[in-house]
Amino acid sequence: MSESYDPEKETFMGVPRKKIPWWPTIDYVKCNFCMECDKFCPHDVYARIEGEEKKLIVKNQYNCVVFCRTCAKTCAPDALSFPNKREITKLIKKFRSENK
Amino acid sequence: MDKKLCVLPCNGIDKSLGVVARTVALKLIEKEPEMNLICPVLLNTSDERYETILKESNIVIIDGCMTRCATKLVDERNQKIFKRIFIPAMSKQFKIKPGTNLELNENGQKLAEKISIEIIKELKASEYDEISIEKKLEEFDFYEITVDKYYFQVPKDGYFFNENDCWVKPNGNTALIGISDYLQNRVSDIMFVELPKVGTEIEQFDDVGSFESVKTVLDLISPCSGRIISVNKDLKEHPEWMNQDPYRKGWFAELELKNFDEDWELLMDGSGYFKYMKETITKEKEEMDFKN
Amino acid sequence: MSKKKGYVIPCSGIGKVFGSIGRETAYIVVNELAKDKADLECLPLIVKGKKEVIEALKENKIISIDGCPLKCSYNNIMDKVGRVDAQFMTTDIVKENRDLKPEPYIIPIGENTKELSKKLAEKVAEKINELLENKVEVE
Amino acid sequence: MKKKVGIIACSGEKLLGGTLSRAAARIVVKKLKPHDTIVLCQPLFAAGGLERHGGQQERNFAKEHPTITIEGCEELCSKIAVERYSGPVAATIRVDEIMKAHPEFKPKSREDLGKDGLKLAEIIAEEIAKKVDELDKQR
Structure with missing residues (x-):
């Protein structure tokens, strides 16, 4: 992602992106570091770390497109999970109504 | 280009809106004698009976309530659909309430008549050629x-x-x-x-x-x-x-x-x-x- | 009367890999699978309306191969020659071989792209045989 | 926003020049000038006016942007197509002439350019890139 990208200014449905806890969580017990999710994601959410035990991390969590969980479908060992969509929708609605 | 049309009403006989659905179908046949009427009950029990007609025709599906029995009957087929009619929505659109009487009252008759005219109008406008496309393609700005x-x-x-x-x-x-x-x-x-x-x-x-x-x-x-x-x-x-x-x-x-x-x-x-x-x-x- | 040939005209679309599959397919057909029966012609020359090319096509069988729904090869030949004897879409062969995803690059083409082209070329060659064996002229 | 330059290759299927023009066009838009150029599909010019914007896309683009055509032979198909549907071209590169000027490179075939052919494609691509820069200065 280029430096012109400013996560502070990003919003989703009028809610600051940073207020929405939507991004993948890696289950390191299941993850086999095949990197398919990273290969898929065009938004640089993941990062590969050479020489570490956790060779893959969620690095740019706010780059993750809210409600998108397509990367999880590329995950053969089913090691990726996302928050509950209903909860997130509720949260977005709450924020919007409080900040009208 | 096939130009055949058939009509499948839900035929619900326990609700007035179902009776309207059935009446609309009958009015269509009356106005367009070429159109084939499909009986939902017969279709459900022996669908081979209508195999050829359904294959060759575009269908008008008329549902009287949310259960959408008529829709369900053709859902699994690769059926060419001309139009779906949902009677409660039409009742709202025309602001005509048929009441609850199973013997259609004047309003019920009027609603059925209006809906059937509307369908025929659309049919003519489509000049039959476009009807194999399931959803109407409106021009838009x-x-x-x-x-x-x-x-x-x-x-x-x-x-x-x-x-x-x-x-x-x-x-x-x-x-x-x-x-x-x-x-x-x-x-x-x-x-x-x-x-x-x-x-x-x-x-x-x-x-x-x-x-x-x-x-x-x-x-x-x-x-x-x-x-x-x-x-x-x-x-x-x-x-x-x-x-x-x-x-x-x-x-x-x-x-x-x-x-x-x-x-x-x-x-x-x-x-x-x-x-x-x-x-x-x-x-x-x-x-x-x-x-x- | 001289023996008829099958002219294979790919669109050669340059923006995406589907055009390259068509081009590669055409080369496999004329160089390997139907050497004596098939020939190539430049689509741009047809577009331009070059007389000799149009005449040659008119007297032979014409097979168009297109890489996108705009069907440049098919449409341009129909426009300039008025007849296409068989048409192919490279996207169809991609759909039929879901496990073989064509690589996005085209210079040079990738292994899967080559494999897909081979599969399509077999179909095209078979079609040429069929067209040339058919004694009844379809005009 | 800076206007991009359109690159239109002859892509002729029958001749080596077509394959070279195609390769050179790709090198320009992918490697040398990815942000200043865009590749246009030559056959689409004639097949324009289809579904939604279809070929009109290419024609309109070439009306409003400078375009460089790359020709594989003396037929100048790309130039003629652009002039017929969009207007004058900004520059024309003749692949056959560049080939003559570099007899030291011997491309393998129209199907497979080989090492020499790819080098030649790079040289052609640089010529195109030079033209793009020239056009930039003029604007």
Whole structure:
């Protein structure tokens, strides 16, 4: 992602992106570091770390497109999970109504 | 080009709206004697009886209530559909209430007559030629932006969008959903579609099916909640329609809306989405130039 | 009367890999699978309307191969020659072989792209045989 | 926003020059000038006016942007197509002439350029890139 990208200014449905806890969580017990999710994601959410035990991390969590969980479908060992969509929708609605 | 038409009413005899459905069908046959009448009960018990007719015809489906028995009877077929009629929606549209009497009162008769006239009108207007396309293809006004040689269009009216670049086009208490011109441009040539199952209940922002291009696979993220009542089976054969005509021929699924009044609050209208899309495109361009 | 040939005209679309599949397919057909029966002609020359080329096509069988629904090869030949004896879409072969995803690059083409082209070339060659064996002229 | 330059290759299927023009066009838009150029599909010019914007896209682009055509032979198909549907071209590169000027490089075949052919394509691509820069200065 280029430096012109400013996560502070990003919003989703009028809610600051940073207020929405939507991004993948890696289950390191299941993850086999095949990197398919990273290969898929065009938004640089993941990062590969050479020489570490956790060779893959969620690095740019706010780059993750809210409600998108397509990367999880590329995950053969089913090691990726996302928050509950209903909860997130509720949260977005709450924020919007409080900040009208 | 086949020009045959048939009509399948739900024929519900326990509700006045079911009786209206049946009456509409009878009036259609009366006005257009060439049209074939399909009996839902017979279709259900021995569907081979209607095999040839259904294969050769476009169908008018008339449902009297939310159970949508007539729709369900043809859902699993690859049936060419001319029009779906949902009597409660029509009753609302014409502001005629048929009451609850199973012997149709004057209002009930009037409603059936109006609906049948409406269908015939549409039939004539279509000149039969367009009717093999399941959803009516209306011309629409759109906003447009050109970036290099690519055009990005957004319909001005009738469509609502989420920030995941998917649209919903409500019509009474049903709606079509699909992907925006911008999204189809981004994924480029779509080669495969995975359509959702008819009958699936979905919440707003659930993924409903997916589409795959050489570049990527993406889920369609539904802008609204509801139940899938039909899917665009033609996309299996023609996934490129999602690229060529994303707002019309490329529709993905049809929903029975559950809570659109509330869903709507989180959606953008045409002009709102156009602004959002322009910002996205500009941002992408800036990033590209920055890398350059 | 001289023996008829099958002219294979790919669109050669340059923006995406689907055009390259068509081009590669045409080369496999004329160089390997139907050497003595098939020939190539430049689509741009047809578009331009070069007389000799149009005449040659008119007297032989014509097979168009297109890479996108705009069907440049098919439409341009129909426009200039008025007849196409068989048409193919490279996207169809991609759809039929879901496990073989064509690589997005085209100079040079990738392994899967080559494999897909081979599969399509077999179909095209078979079609040429069929067209040339058919004694009844379809005009 | 800076206007991009359109690159239109002859892509002729029958001749080596077509394959070279195609390769050179791709090198320009993918490697040398990815942000200043865009590749246009030559056959689409004639097949314009289809579904939604279809070929009109290419024609309109070439009306409003400078275009460079790359020709594989003396037929100048790309130039003629652009002039017929969009207007004058900004520059024309003749692949056959560049080939003559570099006899030291011997491309393998129209199907497979080989090492020498790819080098030649790079040289052609640089010529095109030079033209793009020249056009930039003029504006």
